[in-house]
Amino acid sequence: MTVEHYLVIGAGRMGGALLKGWLADPVSGVVADRLMIIDPHPGDDARNAITSGAVHLDATASDIGKKLAKVQTILLAIKPQGFAEIAPIIAPHLPQGALVISILAGTAMDSLRRAFPNQHVIRAMPNTPAAIGAGITAFTCDNGVSERQQRTAERLLKAGGTVHAVDSEHLIDVVTAVSGSGPAYVFHMVEALEAAAIKIGLPETIAGDFARQTIVGAGALLDRSSLSASELRQAVTSPGGTTQAALDVLMPELPPIMRETVKAALKRAKELAEK
Ligand SMILES: NC(=O)C1=CN([C@@H]2O[C@H](COP(=O)(O)OP(=O)(O)OC[C@H]3O[C@@H](n4cnc5c(N)ncnc54)[C@H](O)[C@@H]3O)[C@@H](O)[C@H]2O)C=CC1
Numbered sequence: 383m384t385v386e387h388y389l390v391i392g393a394g395r396m397g398g399a400l401l402k403g404w405l406a407d408p409v410s411g412v413v414a415d416r417l418m419i420i421d422p423h424p425g426d427d428a429r430n431a432i433t434s435g436a437v438h439l440d441a442t443a444s445d446i447g448k449k450l451a452k453v454q455t456i457l458l459a460i461k462p463q464g465f466a467e468i469a470p471i472i473a474p475h476l477p478q479g480a481l482v483i484s485i486l487a488g489t490a491m492d493s494l495r496r497a498f499p500n501q502h503v504i505r506a507m508p509n510t511p512a513a514i515g516a517g518i519t520a521f522t523c524d525n526g527v528s529e530r531q532q533r534t535a536e537r538l539l540k541a542g543g544t545v546h547a548v549d550s551e552h553l554i555d556v557v558t559a560v561s562g563s564g565p566a567y568v569f570h571m572v573e574a575l576e577a578a579a580i581k582i583g584l585p586e587t588i589a590g591d592f593a594r595q596t597i598v599g600a601g602a603l604l605d606r607s608s609l610s611a612s613e614l615r616q617a618v619t620s621p622g623g624t625t626q627a628a629l630d631v632l633m634p635e636l637p638p639i640m641r642e643t644v645k646a647a648l649k650r651a652k653e654l655a656e657k
Pocket residue numbers: 391392393394395396397420421422423424425441459460461462464467468485486487507508509510562563
C-alpha cells in the first residue's frame with residue numbers, strides 16, 4: 383500500500399478518536415509523519431499524535447499552500463457551525479481531485495460540494511464507540527468519487543468499527559439520528575437507571591456501578607450472543623415474574639418515546655442542512 387498524506391481538520395472528540403484508531407491500526411495506511419492536523423485546540427488524542435510525529439498546522443500560516451500540496455485525503459471533523467469559516471481558508475490550497483470525508487452532522491452534500499469545488503466529497507456518520515473500534519458508520523459518495531477513493535474512505539472509517547455504504551444522503555441524516563446520537567440515548571439510560579436505583583433504596587455509593595455494569599454487561603452479551611435483542615429480553619423475563627411487571631410499565635412507553643427521540647434528531651439534522 384502506498385503511504386499517502388492525510389489531513390484532519392478539527393481533531394476534537396470524533397476527529398481525535400478516528401485518527402487515534404488509524405495510528406493504532408497498520409491496515410489504515412496512516413502513519414504519524416504523513417498525518418497533518420489543523421485545529422487551534424486539538425483534543426488529547428490529537429495532541430498525543432502530534433507528540434508521536436503528526437504535523438500540527440496553522441491554517442492561516444503563509445506557507446499553508448505548500449504544506450497541503452501533497453494531501454490526498456482530508457477528514458473534516460469540526461463542528462457544523464464552524465464549517466463556513468474554515469472551508470474557504472483551506473479549500474483553495476487542497477490539490478485538485480483530493481478526497482474530502484465530512485463527518486459533520488447535517489451539513490449537506492450540496493454545501494460540501496460548493497465549499498470544495500475542485501475536490502471529491504464523501505459524507506459519513508460515525509459514532510463515539512469508534513474510539514474503541516466498536517462504532518458503526520454509514521457513508522455515501524458524491525458523483526466523481528473514484529472506486530479507489532471509496533476504498534480509502536472505507537479503510538479509514540473501519541478503524542472505528544463496522545462500516546456500511548448507503549446510496550442516499552437522506553440515510554446519512556437518518557443514521558445520525560439512530561447511531562450517531564444513539565450512544566447518548568444509552569448513556570442517559572444509565573443515568574436514569576442509577577437515579578431510579580437510588581430512589582428505591584440502593585446506596586448512592588454503589589448505584590452508579592450497578593446501573594453502568596447492567597448496560598455494559600447487557601451490551602457485551604448482545605455482542606457475543608447469537609440471539610436477537612428480543613430473544614435475550616425474553617430470556618430475562620419469567621412469566622409472572624419481576625421483569626414482566628417492569629416491562630408492563632416500560633414497553634408501552636419506550637417505543638413512542640424512541641420514535642419521537644429519533645424524529646427530533648432527524649429534524650435537527652435537516653435544520654442544520656438549511657443553515
Ligand atoms: N461527538 C459525536 O458523537 C459525533 C460527532 N460527529 C460530528 O463530528 C464533528 C465534531 O464533533 P466533536 O468531535 O464532538 O466536536 P469537538 O468539539 O470535540 O471537536 C471539534 C474540534 O474542532 C476544532 N476546531 C474549532 N474551530 C476550528 C477551526 N477553525 N479549524 C480547525 N479546527 C477547529 C476544535 O478545537 C475541536 O477540537 C461535528 O461536526 C459532529 O457533527 C459525528 C458523529 C458523532
